[in-house]
Amino acid sequence: MINVLFFAQVRELLGESAIQVEATAEINSAETLRAVLASKDEKWGKVLASDKLLVAVNQTISGWDTQVQDGDEVAFFPPVTGG
């Protein structure tokens, strides 16, 4: 399983903070995981299509081509605004 987390607006708009996604052959990168999640329905498609969306693979902000595999933690969130 891939542990998928959502934060801030992304979490709020999707109404989910964490879900488990089965690691299928179709999912081999952050981008393909995003595509699989975005295909759930119109809402997920819209939220995950944002060009400002960031992804962290195993708690490190990563490029969309970063490899994703079974057991990974992948988080989707908007640009950060702390400080």
Next chain:
Amino acid sequence: MSANVSKVLVQTQDFSVPEEYALIADDNSDGAVVTFVGKVRDFNDGSAVTDLTLEHYPGMTESVLNQIATEARERWPLNKVTIIHRVGTMSLGEQIVFIGVTSAHRKAAFAACEFLIDFLKTKAPFWKLEAGETGKSWVEAKDADEQAAKMWDRS
């Protein structure tokens, strides 16, 4: 010189600037102590703010803050580094973040403190939800913050 250990805390409770200052300012090899405190401001982008809620990514936040502290140490000769960032709901005027840096000389301490807050603002997974007269809204990331962090890029 004492061990260069950075102190990184993510907490809901407020912090005491005098206490944090005393903890980093006790080494006589340091000639400079620079601290920064970020607070909840009463307006943002023209609208009144009544309170602020900070969300974060537990685990990743602490790890990013430690990486930023390590990077500051690679760039400047620092002794003490403290980063405290609050999460949860804060009212107008409350403290959000503390950065404290000590060094033998002021230039390193000033530069490192500014670098730390610039990097924290663009790299650490915190998000601000503002509450105001017109309801709640997520704070938009600012290009100016991104530019400030880019200023530190090593070319």
